[in-house]
Amino acid sequence: MSVDPWPWPADTQLDRARRIAQTYREALLELDAGKCIALDERSRALGQGWVVPELVTISMDDLLTAAEASALAGVTAQVIYQWAHRGHLPRCAALDGSTRYRAGDVLDHVARTRRKRAATKTSGHKRV
Structure with missing residues (x-):
């Protein structure tokens, strides 16, 4: 049996997908902030606000x-x-x-x- 190299063992498949999506979003933000912002707005419009990180107090x-x-x-x-x-x-x-x-x-x-x-x-x- 092989050991799963994923560093967060409690993550569900959805958690994993979201972490990976965030990594891609951060890379896009560095390369093309305008395109990233446009995609963020589209994601929110489709009810997927989780895509955009938000600081909550x-x-x-x-x-x-x-x-x-x-x-x-x-x-x-x-x-x-x-x-x-x-x-x-x-x-x-x-x-x-x-x-x-x-x-x-x-x-x-x-x-x-x-x-x-x-x-x-x-x-x-x-x-x-």
Whole structure:
């Protein structure tokens, strides 16, 4: 059995594809910033805002909507609802009675999931 040389063992195939796409984007930005910006705008217009890196400053105690939590975690809002339903993510009530999710809880769950995935991959076990 050969060892996977990928340096981030917890990455999914989608994570790998996104890292590779970012590498190509960074190279294009250096070679032709105008073309890169045009492609960034096109990607955003097609709903693929993840292509363009964005610096986000957030407090771990911020209460987020499912849409905001999904953007922070890089998943869909439906996944946030599933995590909450399965007890992985506590729900918080906002003043208006709507459901919110604490940013720290979302990031903690993402980190736990990645650590678990990395441990499974490095131990040689595969899910069937």
